[in-house]
Amino acid sequence: MSTSSEPLWSIGELAERAGATVKTVRFYSDRGLLPETARSGGGHRRYGPAALERLRLIRSLRGLGLSLPGIRRVLDDEDAAGPVLEGAVDSRLRELGDELRTLRWRQAALELVRDCPPARRAGRLNLLSALSTPPSTAPLARFWRGWLPPRMPARATAAFLEVAVPQPPDAPRPAQVLAFARLHAMTTAPCPEGRRPQPDVHRVAGARGAAVLYAGLTEAFALAGTHLRRAQAPHPGEALDAYVAAYAGAYRSRDTPGFRRLLAGRLAAEPRLDQYWRLAAIVLSEPGGGVQPTPGSADDWLRTALRQETGTA
Structure with missing residues (x-):
């Protein structure tokens, strides 16, 4: 829940602050990875600072090549830097090793x-x-x-x-x-x-x-x-x-x-x-x-x- 002193941003404002596109923010929001904080009187999504931090984490994980299901498991973990993240990173490292081996053979x-x-x-x-x-x-x-x-x-x-x-x-x-x-x-x-x-x-x-x-x-x-x-x-x-x-x-x-x-x-x-x-x-x-x-x-x-x-x- 937001507090009265917590700023709320539109989807466009959140995208600008995160250096992302509106399409990217809507994509993650539609898939439940980026929950909205509130709705405006006209029914438009509003996001708070926690959503900005969450969006930055999602983009970092995507940049490392983690899948959406893997990112969801990391976000659902109470400790964002805990064993779930470690396991997801290890899994991605194994996948990259296999991909690199294939590329070297080719x-x-x-x-x-x-x-x-x-x-x-x-x-x-x-x-x-x-x-x-x-x-x-x-x-x-x-x-x-x-x-x-x-x-x-x-x-x-x-x-x-x-x-x-x-x-x-x-x-x-x-x-x-x-x-x-x-x-x-x-x-x-x-x-x-x-x-x-x-x-x-x-x-x-x-x-x-x-x-x-x-x-x-x-x-x-x-x-x-x-x-x-x-x-x-x-x-x-x-x-x-x-x-x-x-x-x-x-x-x-x-x-x-x-x-x-x-x-x-x-x-x-x-x-x-x-x-x-x-x-x-x-x-x-x-x-x-x-x-x-x-x-x-x-x-x-x-x-x-x-x-x-x-x-x-």
Whole structure:
């Protein structure tokens, strides 16, 4: 309620004091965000100083991009600077982060098209058209779920996917966009000859044994990653021992020189997987040119170390 000493303004006067338009004031008033203080004898709206402060707050919140429902919740809160406002600001910050990430991916994709030779632009556009912005990792996860043994325990599968599926960077370079687009195309393309062949070790180990195998391989890859970051050449040691132990458990064998020679002959390169890891390495590459180790690069390092040790290189 207004007091006899409280000034009352028309909608035009309130708009002028707030530096807004009459249309803006009427818009917020019609939606119940800016209640009138009184009515004139002719039925015209009148507003007091509290309405001016409220209008300034509304415009500030709109300037930050908050939605009208969000602004209403802030205005209904008794403490205008309390948890409701904090929650609304946090929500808007998350939305802006998502929007910025999308814009950065679109910018890098546009640069990729702009800077490629004209003869390749149509192909680049077709490749990028299948990719959402920012892209989803779901096709990559499905690819690996088809590769891993059926009925492998969910926890073991999730642990492997965490290291096998590269997360799209928030601010990608054009080369990273291209690599992720190629990963998407590769993992969504039909498998050669209609189905993805399963490695012999999957058949031998079974679902439970495969869980143990991949747990051991994850440990070996982490150890090999330390050597890869230091640019050290493949060599025998703890990483190779963990690698061989994982396969020995899967094949129900002991780690012997004979088993190592046999394993070196069994572990053949998989061209499709090698291509996957090459692209994943680009996605994970750092701005200064550094490359994060991937399970693929670690596996290459360990296989080379095994062949060197057993004389099968």
